[in-house]
């Protein structure tokens with residue numbers, strides 16, 4: 350990435366005002382979203398309305414714009430973060446023409462929230478900064494669109510798939526096997542990547558886009574996703590897309606998908622691999638596991654945690670793979686056991702995963718570690734691996750099934 354040229358005065362103004370914006374960042378972006386959706390209700394077909402309701406997305410965008418602005422004279426340091434977001438944007442089909450809409454509404458929101466403090470000089474400087482940041486995103490995303498379309502079996506936009514098989518994997522997780530309706534070939538994605546589904550649900554005012562990790566190895570003649578049914582409770586309604594898929598999406602039905610994306614994937618090389626999942630977080634790791642199970646030269650250990658046996662997906666399958674492959678190790682931890690688990694050689698821990706149990710497994714210190722699950726799980730695993738097993742940070746890779754979140758404790 351070449352460093353964009355930015356005017357000295359702009360740089361000074363942006364840096365001088367970043368702290369004020371940081372203080373009121375969430376307020377500004379919350380106002381920005383309301384404003385933007387009022388002016389452009391068509392964008393409600395793209396943005397995740399649940400993230401809006403529970404306040405997850407405003408924080409993620411606010412933090413990124415500020416982080417980018419503070420580092421505007423050395424944007425290359427943010428490239429990994431930009432790429433991660435750009436994968437999500439590409440998967441959601443965010444296009445260059447969307448950026449001026451965000452820019453215009455963000456700047457107007459700044460003015461409306463900050464009042465007199467937002468002088469013309471300040472707004473002009475932030476406009477220039479936003480345009481520089483937006484150009485970086487647009488150029489990174491342009492390459493990603495080209496790659497997704499031009500690879501073998503790749504495509505542009507959404508492609509129609511047919512559900513060829515629907516398999517319950519646990520009381521709450523069901524797999525959907527998908528083949529392109531056009532009969533064409535599939536691209537070789539990286540194990541760990543996800544697709545976006547566009548759900549047009551009867552009775553809903555807008556479309557709903559959701560990401561699902563591909564849960565089988567890349568070299569199959571289908572894509573598989575494994576979806577947890579998110580049931581509501583208390584004030585929370587049922588999850589919109591996951592319950593729709595479970596209840597109404599059956600063999601023969603169609604789904605619209607964008608091409609695989611994401612930067613959480615199995616790194617090439619010869620290092621051993623340790624995979625650690627919490628609940629439905631096993632899906633991207635299962636894709637890595639199935640890839641490695643076919644490669645006897647690379648030892649793989651899969652540690653799966655779940656609340657209980659009936660909520661644990663793909664256990665019999667993983668046990669069978671471990672039974673017949675000497676380079677595969679498998680260990681399971683349930684919050685609570687029943688008698689049946691006492692006879693299962695792979696179910697080895699009751700309660701929460703902890704440092705003592707992980708140490709007892711004698712995991713390879715030279716391995717790459719991949720983990721995925723709910724936030725408290727990610728935070729605990731990150732702390733244990735870093736602080737108690739002393740695994741260097743550059744060998745830890747994780748994914749959270751929501752907008753970027755901090756897992757450092």
Ligand SMILES: Cc1cc2nc3c(=O)[nH]c(=O)nc-3n(C[C@H](O)[C@H](O)[C@H](O)COP(=O)(O)OP(=O)(O)OC[C@H]3O[C@@H](n4cnc5c(N)ncnc54)[C@H](O)[C@@H]3O)c2cc1C
Nearest residue numbers: 399560561562576577579585586588589590591632750751
């Ligand atoms: C990269 C990535 C990969 C993913 N891979 C998978 C995967 O392999 N398998 C999988 O199952 N999921 C995966 N997800 C999660 C998935 O994208 C969806 O977020 C998930 O299915 C829930 O979507 P939904 O529409 O059913 O629920 P939503 O309607 O989005 O609701 C989400 C949750 O919020 C609660 N909620 C809704 N409204 C409120 C409210 N007003 N107050 C309080 N709570 C509320 C709901 O009860 C529900 O539990 C992945 C996500 C990402 C980002």
Ligand code: HEM
Nearest residue numbers: 395396397400406409410413414443447448451483752753
């Ligand atoms: C420079 C400008 C932008 C920045 C800094 C930015 C930043 C972000 C960040 C940090 C995330 C969360 C990533 C994650 O899920 O981990 C995100 C997601 C997202 N962005 Fe952007 N973004 C920008 C422009 C846009 C534009 C122009 C659009 C479309 C109008 C857009 C639409 C989305 C959507 C739909 C999501 C998914 C999250 C959700 O639906 O709640 N973004 N962006």
